[in-house]
Amino acid sequence: MAALSVRELSLRFGGVDALSEVSLEIPDRSLFAVIGPNGAGKTSFFNCLTGYYRPTGGAVFFDERDITRLKAADVAALGIRRTFQNVRVFPKLSARENVLAGAHLRASASFFGTLLGTPGHRRGEQALREEADRWLDFVGLADKAAVLAGDLPYGMRKRLEVARALIAHPAVLLLDEPAAGVSSVEREELASVIHRTAAGGVTVVMIEHDVELVMQLAAGVAVLDRGRLLVQGSPEEVRADPRVVEAYLGRRQR
Amino acid sequence: MSSLVKGGGDEEIVVPVVANARSGSALFLGAAGTRLARGAALLGLVVVAGFFPDFAQSNYLTSIALQIEILMCLALGLNFVVGYAGMLDLGFAAFFAIGSYTTGMLSVHAHWPILATLPPAVAIALIGAVFVGVPTLRLRSDYLAVVTLGFGEIIQMVVNNLNQTGGPEGIYGIPPLHLGGWVLTTTGSYYEIFLFLVVLFVAVSSRIRRSRLGRAWLAIREDEDTAQAMGIKVRRYKLYAYMAGSVFGSITGSLYAPAFIAIAPPSFGFTESLLVVMAVSIGGIGSIWGALLGAGVVIAFPEVFRQFAQARLLVFGIALVLIMVLRPQGIWPENGLGLGRLQQRWRSRGVGGVHR
Ligand SMILES: Nc1ncnc2c1ncn2[C@@H]1O[C@H](COP(=O)(O)OP(=O)(O)O)[C@@H](O)[C@H]1O
Ligand SMILES: [Mg+2]
Numbered sequence: 280m281a282a283l284s285v286r287e288l289s290l291r292f293g294g295v296d297a298l299s300e301v302s303l304e305i306p307d308r309s310l311f312a313v314i315g316p317n318g319a320g321k322t323s324f325f326n327c328l329t330g331y332y333r334p335t336g337g338a339v340f341f342d343e344r345d346i347t348r349l350k351a352a353d354v355a356a357l358g359i360r361r362t363f364q365n366v367r368v369f370p371k372l373s374a375r376e377n378v379l380a381g382a383h384l385r386a387s388a389s390f391f392g393t394l395l396g397t398p399g400h401r402r403g404e405q406a407l408r409e410e411a412d413r414w415l416d417f418v419g420l421a422d423k424a425a426v427l428a429g430d431l432p433y434g435m436r437k438r439l440e441v442a443r444a445l446i447a448h449p450a451v452l453l454l455d456e457p458a459a460g461v462s463s464v465e466r467e468e469l470a471s472v473i474h475r476t477a478a479g480g481v482t483v484v485m486i487e488h489d490v491e492l493v494m495q496l497a498a499g500v501a502v503l504d505r506g507r508l509l510v511q512g513s514p515e516e517v518r519a520d521p522r523v524v525e526a527y528l529g530r531r532q533r
Numbered sequence: 534m535s536s537l538v539k540g541g542g543d544e545e546i547v548v549p550v551v552a553n554a555r556s557g558s559a560l561f562l563g564a565a566g567t568r569l570a571r572g573a574a575l576l577g578l579v580v581v582a583g584f585f586p587d588f589a590q591s592n593y594l595t596s597i598a599l600q601i602e603i604l605m606c607l608a609l610g611l612n613f614v615v616g617y618a619g620m621l622d623l624g625f626a627a628f629f630a631i632g633s634y635t636t637g638m639l640s641v642h643a644h645w646p647i648l649a650t651l652p653p654a655v656a657i658a659l660i661g662a663v664f665v666g667v668p669t670l671r672l673r674s675d676y677l678a679v680v681t682l683g684f685g686e687i688i689q690m691v692v693n694n695l696n697q698t699g700g701p702e703g704i705y706g707i708p709p710l711h712l713g714g715w716v717l718t719t720t721g722s723y724y725e726i727f728l729f730l731v732v733l734f735v736a737v738s739s740r741i742r743r744s745r746l747g748r749a750w751l752a753i754r755e756d757e758d759t760a761q762a763m764g765i766k767v768r769r770y771k772l773y774a775y776m777a778g779s780v781f782g783s784i785t786g787s788l789y790a791p792a793f794i795a796i797a798p799p800s801f802g803f804t805e806s807l808l809v810v811m812a813v814s815i816g817g818i819g820s821i822w823g824a825l826l827g828a829g830v831v832i833a834f835p836e837v838f839r840q841f842a843q844a845r846l847l848v849f850g851i852a853l854v855l856i857m858v859l860r861p862q863g864i865w866p867e868n869g870l871g872l873g874r875l876q877q878r879w880r881s882r883g884v885g886g887v888h889r
Binding site for chain 2: 329330331350351352353355356360361363367369370371372376379380381383384386387388390393394396404427443444447
C-alpha cells in the first residue's frame, strides 16, 4: 500500500516548470529518498505535498484521500510532518518549547483547564513535557532542553526540527536535506535518528544530496531532474542507471 | 555516535525510552521548592505593594501608582497581541474606551451596579475584536497596524459625537464600585482593586503563556509559515490573541470608570494607545515582567522629571530612544534578564571548542 500517491503533479512559476507531471507511489512504512541536482524541484515537490504550494496540475493522495488542496495546517493535522531545507526552528523558544509547539494538536486545548490549572490539565502538560524531553533525547539533545533554539549550533537545530516533527506521532515525515551542511559527526547522528525513526514505523521521505547516505538508508529512490521524474527504483537500480549517472551522479562522484 | 546498525529495528518510536532514573524525585522536589520560594517572594511583593498607600501617605503618589497599575493592566492585554502573537496594534485604547463607556453609560443612565456592567463591556469588546479582526487578520501584519489605528480613531470619534456618550464632555457622576458591603470611594481603595487586577492578569497571562495557546502564539510570532507545519491555524490564533487583548482592555476600562468618576474622549485616543505600545516594547516584547516594568517607566518617568515642565516630554523621548538603542530587547526581556543566558553561552562555547 502506498502512504503517499502522487499523480501527474505539475507546478509552474511563470515560465518555469518546477514540476511536470510527476507520478510517484511512496510505499507505506518505508524510507524513501528523493534526489536530484539543485533546482530540480525537490523542495517544490515537498511544498506541494504539504500544502505550502498549490500545484497547477495533478493530485496528491494520502491513504486514498485527496489532499491536493488542503492548507498546510490541515495537512499537518493528518499526520504529515516536515522539516525545512533552511532550518526553521523558533529561535526565541527553548529547545523543549520548540518540541512542545510541534505537539500543538496533542496538547490540552481546554481553556478553563488552562486558566484554572486543573489537575487534569497539569497532568497532561507534565506528561507532554516529559515526552518532549524524551524526543530531545531521541535526537541526542537531552541536555539542551532549556537552551534557546537560536543559540544552538546548526546541526543541533536540524535535529531539533526532527524532534519537533516526531512528537506529533506523524505517519509520514518529510525531511528536506537533513544532512546538508553538517559535520561528519553530526551526519552520523542524523543518519541514526532517521534510521530509528523509520524503524519505528514512520514513513520517511528525505531529500538528500549525500548519495552515500541515501544508498545507506533508503529502500526506494526517485530522481528528479528539471521538474521531471527521471528514474524510480531501488538504490542499486538508480545508481546503475545511465541517465542518473549523466544527470546527477556523474557530476557529483569523483 | 556509531553507525545506523546500533539503533536496531525494535525501537519503539511512539515513546522513546530514556534511561534516566536520577531525574526522578530529587529534581522534582527541587523544582517544587523553587516554585514555592518564588511564590512566597511574589506574595511578599504583593503584600508590600498593598500597603503602599499607607506608607506613602500622599494622595498624589497613590494616584500615580494607580495610573501605573492601570497601564500595567492594559500592557498585559496588549502583550497578548504584540508580545505573544507578534502583531502591531496601534488602537488598543479602543477596547479601554469600550469598557469605560459601557460601564459609564449603564451605571449612570440605567443605574446598573458597576460589577454587573462587566459582562456586557467584555462582550461588546469581543464583538468589536471579531468585527475588526476577522477581515484584517488574513492580511499581513502591516495592514493590521493601519486598521487598528483606524479602529482606535473611530471609537474615539464615536464617543466624541454621540449624545448617549456625552459628546466631548463625556460621562460624569459614575457611581462607586460596591463590593459586598463596601463602597469604594477613595483613590487608595481603587489602588487595591487594580492591584488585585494586575495580580489576576499576571496569573492568567503566565498560565496562558505556558499552555498550548501561548506556544501557538509564540510560534506564529517567530515564524508564521512554520507554525502551520505544526498544525497551528494561524489566522484563528491571531484572532484569539486580539480577543484576549480586548478582554483585558475592556475589564480595565470598566473599572477605570468608577475609579475616576468622570470619563471623557481625550483619555481614549491615539496617545493612550501609544503609551501602551511603549510600555510593552520598553519593558520587553513578550515578557510579563517587562510589561509591568514598562508601564511603571512610562508613567513614572514624566512625573519624576516634572520640574522640567515643558521639556519633560523631550527628556522622556530622549530616554526612550536611549533605552531602545542600548537595550533593544527591552528592560526585562522574555527570556530573563540575560545573566543565566550569558553563563549558558559561555558554557556552550566551551563545549563547542572541544567539539570542533
Ligand atoms: N516560490 C517560488 N517562486 C518562483 N520560483 C520558484 C519558487 N520555488 C521554487 N522555484 C523554482 O522552481 C525550481 C525548483 O526549485 P526547488 O524546488 O527549490 O529545487 P530543489 O529543491 O530541487 O533545489 C527552481 O527553478 C526554482 O527557482
Ligand atoms: Mg531544495
